[in-house]
Structure formats: C-alpha cells, structure tokens
Amino acid sequence: MSRNILRAVFGLATLALASTASAASAPAGVKDALANEPIGLLPGAGFQLRTGKCTDCPVPKQNLWYFENEIIAVPASSAATASFTPGSDRNRDVANWAATPASAQLAHPSLVWMGAPQVLEGATVLPGARTLRTVDGKDLDMRLVPKLSTNRSFANGATFSYFEGRQVRLRGALGSENGRPVFTARTIWPADFSLDTARLKNAPLKDSAELTALVREPLKPQQGVDTRLLWERHPGQARNWQDKPVLGIVLNGAQGDDDESLGGHFAIATGRFGKNGDWSGWAVNNFYNLDSVSEKGIVAATVPMDNYLMDVNSGQQYYRPSYMLVAVLNNQRTAVAFQGGVQRVFNHFYRHDFRYRHAAANCTGISVDVFEALGWHVPKRGPTAPIKSLGAYAYLSAKDVSFASGRKIYDYLNEEQTRLFPAVAFDAMGQDLLQLVSADGVQPRALSTYEQQLRDDVEAIMLVRIAQVPSSRANGSAPVFSFDEFRSRVPQDQSQWKIVPVADRPFPVALQGEGFVAEKxxxxxxxxxxxxxxxxxxxxxxxxxxxxxxxxxxxxxxxxRDPVAVE
Known part of the structure; x- marks a missing residue:
C-alpha cells in the first residue's frame, strides 16, 4: 500500500470515524483532538480539524497542498490568522512585523499538523501492548497505524515492553473491529514524561563546557526524562509553573543508520506548562526540506510536541536521543514574538519564496534567523574553515567532475556555525541565555529590546534529556559539533556511507502565488x-x-647580425 493511500485512509476516514464515535458512547478518556487542548500558546478552541483538501479553509493553497491526506488544525473562521508580506525577504518581513503593534498579539498559524482526530488520555498499556485499560477500568483494544513502506524501522517487541504498564496519552482514532471498539494510535506519549518541577534541584553548570558534555553523555533507555535545573530567579520559592509560558530550544541527536544525519536536528518550541508539568501540547516549529519526501513521512510544519517526538513513524524519539533547554517565562511576549514571526516564515516557506538549503537555510539557520530578526543576536562562532574551503572546492570539483559538488563543500565550510550545526546553536543559545540572566548584570554587549525582555522575563532555565525509544532502528547518539567531528565519524570512502534515499517532491508551478519570485x-x-x-x-x-x-x-x-658589405 502506498504512502498516499495510507495517509488517505487514516486522514480522511478517521474524521468520519471520530464524528461517529463522538455521537456514540466513546470509552472513557477519548475526546476530540482540540477539546480543552492547547496548541502551543493558543487554546484549541480557536481551531477546527480539517484535511489539506478543504476548499473553505482560511489557509493559502500552497500550505494545504502538502497536507492533502493529513489531518490538520486550521484557524476557525473568526480567528486571526498569521499573514506575511509577498515579495519580501523572510527575515526583513519578520523584523518589519516585529516593529508594529500587531506583533504583541499572537495570530493563529495557518495550519498545525495534528495527524489524528482524537486524543485518549489516562490509559494504561497492558502486557503485549494490544490492550489499553481506560481511566474507568475497562479494557480497550489498541492498534498502531501502519508502518510507512519507506520507513526503515518500526515499533517492535522492545517498544511494547517499553510502554508496558505505563500510563499514556495517545493521539489516534476510535473505530471498531469485529463489533468491538478499537483505538488506532499514531502517537503514544508516556505520562511520566511530565516535568516534576517541584522536585527539581538547582544545579548550575560548573563551566561553559559542561552543557556540551551533558549532550555528549550517552543516555540509557529509562522511564521518564532526565531533568536538571540550570538557573532560577528566585531559589527556594515554590515553583508554581502551571500555565507559565515557555520557550524551548530543541536539539535532536544523530541517527544510527544515516550518516548524513550526524549533525542532528533543531527546532524551537513555544507553549505553556500544563497540569502536573505536562508539555505534550507545546508547539514545535519543525523545518524540513519540502522538496523531498521524507522516508518517515515528516513534513515541515508546526506540530504538537507529542507528535514531534513520539509519532510511531515520524517521531524523533524513535531514532535518536533528544535534548531541550526550557526557558520558563513570567511574561509571554518573547515567546509570542518568536511564534508570530516563525508563522510568517512558514507562509513564505510553503510558497517557495525561499528553499531549504542544507548549509545556508537548514532547520537551524531558519530558526536562528527568526531570533536574529527579532533582536536576539546570539554570539557567533564563525565559519569552520574559509581558507580550507578554497582548496576543498578545487579538490571536490576535480574529483567529482562537478562544480556543484565543490560549491557544496565550500558553502559548508564558510557558513556561520551557529546557523549550520544544531548542536553549536543549542550550546551558543544556552550559554548566551544564561549570560543574559546572570546575577552580576555584566553583559558582553549592548542589549536589544528583545534581549532585555529575555533578561527580565526568564524565571528559570532547565535542561531536559530524553533517551531514544527502543525499536527496530539502530541506536542514535549525540550530534556532531564540528565538521572535523563529522569527518571522523563517517567512512573515509564516501561510497561506504549509510545514506537513506528519498524521492523528489517538485513544487507545482500552478501554486506559485502573487508576488512570487523564484529564489535563484x-x-x-x-x-x-x-x-x-x-x-x-x-x-x-x-x-x-x-x-x-x-x-x-x-x-x-x-x-x-646581417652581413656587412665590403667596399
């Protein structure tokens, strides 16, 4: 069965199943995916569930095209929706918007990739992972969505053992099988992932190198997550963080079966602390290459955190460890500014005003650029090797008989490292954030308005580390922090690299909108x-x-030297 058919079956059919189930007596804990649910900083009540095939959604057609067979949340008809300036550079657009009063009010994103129409809360996974026990003590059959044909691994016995006996929250769809209700799960989020903020002990970094060391330290599979409080404004006071806004800097590690992924992945999350430290509803702004089809089914989008990490096909946690720096805020303005700005960038991205480029505009660079446009000037680490890039360009151009090959290595070696490497950006932003809030008040630079707001609004900074979920996939590891480290971890012979082939996804010419200028x-x-x-x-x-x-x-x-005449 093809990827599109699988998506269509789960996407279109489950909306009908959901409406049928809601009309009937649904098992305890099952509810609509938007019912009393946050989507980042916004309540779910301001959205409606649709698919990308909707014809009356207040969403640009370019955005919808990528989600034709997917369940998405789009703004309700009365909700303010994020816009953008056609023909404007994405960073200039964010900077200009941030200077207007409109930036203080968060509009709804054009879409959020939900993946499933329903949520099941408070269920416990019984032995064998084929049955759930709901909050009222009744048993409910469980199935997983099918494995994508292109996905190289999937949940197995080790995965089921990992979830066995744990209380979970699931995204999926309620249906029936042989006359019995069955919940088909797409996302499984353990309840013990919640952040127990009351028990956190203040453990500042010993030095500037320790944050990198904590990322490099291998993580063993465990229940719950590993947390460490790096700084708090009021030590000793009760931490009443429920409903507090947050900014999350998310770093995902290197895959164990793909040498091209050793750099890891990067994203920024916004949201609020939920009840009992829940963070499954934070919104993650996830940039991927739109011009290729991910073998795991990932599409660039704003997604709920539980989908981002724990979707059984595309969840980051199934193929590498993850790390997150969480800035707990006493004012939502810095989180609102980022979320509002990045939503404008997504609108530019979907219509191809700019393209994903692995050196100049990857997941890290796009995210860091939004902060730069808002005024957070993260200290730069410089390019890797500008002088070496000249020789590398000549060597690879000759070796591969391709100037394009030479250009690729040239761009990598000349790109600013905080825009190129997820791990470097994670470290640089973490170090700078700690410096901004430092008690001595001495700053290495004059602060912008946005940086002053960060300095004043951050209540606490914590590090969260999440081990990889066991499955049939090879174990991942920490991401690389430099080009030299990357070269040391891959075979010298590039033909021996482990590479996952992906199909192209050309952008239809018919979708090029008004003011579209193709990026050269x-x-x-x-x-x-x-x-x-x-x-x-x-x-x-x-x-x-x-x-x-x-x-x-x-x-x-x-x-x-001509002969001389003799008289």
Missing amino acids: DPSVVPLPIAGIGATLVLGAVAWRRRKQAQKKTIAATQPS
Whole structure:
C-alpha cells in the first residue's frame, strides 16, 4: 500500500470515524483532538480539524497542498490568522512585523499538523501492548497505524515492553473491529514524561563546557526524562509553573543508520506548562526540506510536541536521543514574538519564496534567523574553515567532475556555525541565555529590546534529556559539533556511507502565488573562487605580455647580425 493511500485512509476516514464515535458512547478518556487542548500558546478552541483538501479553509493553497491526506488544525473562521508580506525577504518581513503593534498579539498559524482526530488520555498499556485499560477500568483494544513502506524501522517487541504498564496519552482514532471498539494510535506519549518541577534541584553548570558534555553523555533507555535545573530567579520559592509560558530550544541527536544525519536536528518550541508539568501540547516549529519526501513521512510544519517526538513513524524519539533547554517565562511576549514571526516564515516557506538549503537555510539557520530578526543576536562562532574551503572546492570539483559538488563543500565550510550545526546553536543559545540572566548584570554587549525582555522575563532555565525509544532502528547518539567531528565519524570512502534515499517532491508551478519570485541558486563558482580565477588569468595575461615586451626590447637593442658589405 502506498504512502498516499495510507495517509488517505487514516486522514480522511478517521474524521468520519471520530464524528461517529463522538455521537456514540466513546470509552472513557477519548475526546476530540482540540477539546480543552492547547496548541502551543493558543487554546484549541480557536481551531477546527480539517484535511489539506478543504476548499473553505482560511489557509493559502500552497500550505494545504502538502497536507492533502493529513489531518490538520486550521484557524476557525473568526480567528486571526498569521499573514506575511509577498515579495519580501523572510527575515526583513519578520523584523518589519516585529516593529508594529500587531506583533504583541499572537495570530493563529495557518495550519498545525495534528495527524489524528482524537486524543485518549489516562490509559494504561497492558502486557503485549494490544490492550489499553481506560481511566474507568475497562479494557480497550489498541492498534498502531501502519508502518510507512519507506520507513526503515518500526515499533517492535522492545517498544511494547517499553510502554508496558505505563500510563499514556495517545493521539489516534476510535473505530471498531469485529463489533468491538478499537483505538488506532499514531502517537503514544508516556505520562511520566511530565516535568516534576517541584522536585527539581538547582544545579548550575560548573563551566561553559559542561552543557556540551551533558549532550555528549550517552543516555540509557529509562522511564521518564532526565531533568536538571540550570538557573532560577528566585531559589527556594515554590515553583508554581502551571500555565507559565515557555520557550524551548530543541536539539535532536544523530541517527544510527544515516550518516548524513550526524549533525542532528533543531527546532524551537513555544507553549505553556500544563497540569502536573505536562508539555505534550507545546508547539514545535519543525523545518524540513519540502522538496523531498521524507522516508518517515515528516513534513515541515508546526506540530504538537507529542507528535514531534513520539509519532510511531515520524517521531524523533524513535531514532535518536533528544535534548531541550526550557526557558520558563513570567511574561509571554518573547515567546509570542518568536511564534508570530516563525508563522510568517512558514507562509513564505510553503510558497517557495525561499528553499531549504542544507548549509545556508537548514532547520537551524531558519530558526536562528527568526531570533536574529527579532533582536536576539546570539554570539557567533564563525565559519569552520574559509581558507580550507578554497582548496576543498578545487579538490571536490576535480574529483567529482562537478562544480556543484565543490560549491557544496565550500558553502559548508564558510557558513556561520551557529546557523549550520544544531548542536553549536543549542550550546551558543544556552550559554548566551544564561549570560543574559546572570546575577552580576555584566553583559558582553549592548542589549536589544528583545534581549532585555529575555533578561527580565526568564524565571528559570532547565535542561531536559530524553533517551531514544527502543525499536527496530539502530541506536542514535549525540550530534556532531564540528565538521572535523563529522569527518571522523563517517567512512573515509564516501561510497561506504549509510545514506537513506528519498524521492523528489517538485513544487507545482500552478501554486506559485502573487508576488512570487523564484529564489535563484547561487553560482556553482563562488565569488572568491571566481576572483582568484580571474586574478590568475589576468596575471597570466600580464606575464605573457611582459615576456613579449621583454623580447621586443632585447631585439631592438642587440646589434644587427646581417652581413656587412665590403667596399
């Protein structure tokens, strides 16, 4: 069965199943995916569940095209919806918008990828993971959504043992099988993932290197998550964090079966602490390449945290460990500004005003750029090796007989590391955030308005580490922090690299909207290389002309060798 058919079956049919189930007597704990549910900083009541095939959604057609067979939440007809400025550079658009009064009020994103129409809360996974016990003590059959044909791994016995006996929250759809109700789960979120903020002990970093060390430290599969409080404004006071807004800096590790993923992944989350430290409803702004089809079914979108980490096909936790720095806020304005800004960027992204580029505009760079446009100027670490990039360009261009291949390595070695490497951005942002809130008040730079707000609004900073969920997939590890580390972890012979092939997803010309200007690809010959080449050519021409001039001068000054006439 193809990917699209699977999506259509679960996407379109489950909406009908959900409405049928809601009309009947649903098992305890089952509810609509938007009922009393947050989507990041916003209540679910401001959204409606649809699929990308809807014709009356207040959403640009370009955005909907990627989710034709997916269940999405779109703004209700009366809800304010995020806009954008056609023809404007994405970063300039965010900066201009942030300077207006409208930026203080968070509009609804054009869409949120929900994946399923219903939520089942408070259920316990019974042995064998085929049955759930609901909150009223009754048993309910459980199934998983099918494995995507392109997905290289899936849940197995180790996964079922991992969930066995634990209370969980599921996203999926209630249906029936042989006359019995059955819940088909797409996402399984353990209740013990909740952050027990009351028991956190203040454990500041010993030095600037410890944050990197904590990311590199291997994580063993465990129940719950590993948490550490790095800083709090009022030590010793009760932590009443329920409903407090948050900014989350999310880092995902390296996959164990894909050498091209060793850099990891990066995203920014916003939301509020839920009851008992729940964070499953935080909104994660997840950028992926729209021009290729992910083998795990991932599509770039704003998604609930439980989908982002624990979707059984696309969840990050099924193929690598994850790390998150959480800034707990006493005022939502910095989180609102980021979320409002990134929603404008998504609108540009879906219509291809700019394209995902693995060096210049990847998940890290796009996210960091939003903060830069708002005024958080994260200290830069510099490019990896500008001088080496010249030789690397020449070598790979000759080796692969491709200037494009040379351009690729040139771009990697010249890109600012806090925009290129997820782990470097995670470390740089964490270190800078701790510096901004430091008690000594000494700042290494003049602070922008946004940075002053961060300094004043952050109540606490905590580190969360989540181990990989056991499955048939190879174990992942910490992401690389440098290009040299990447080279040390892959075979020297690139033909031996483990690479996951993906299909292209060309953007339809018919969807190019008003004001669309196609982003130009950079020249395969970078300007410095062209400059060096031009200099060499001009130098060679000048040298040749000088040699020719020297020959003429010598010829003019030497005595004639013609025979002399004898009188």
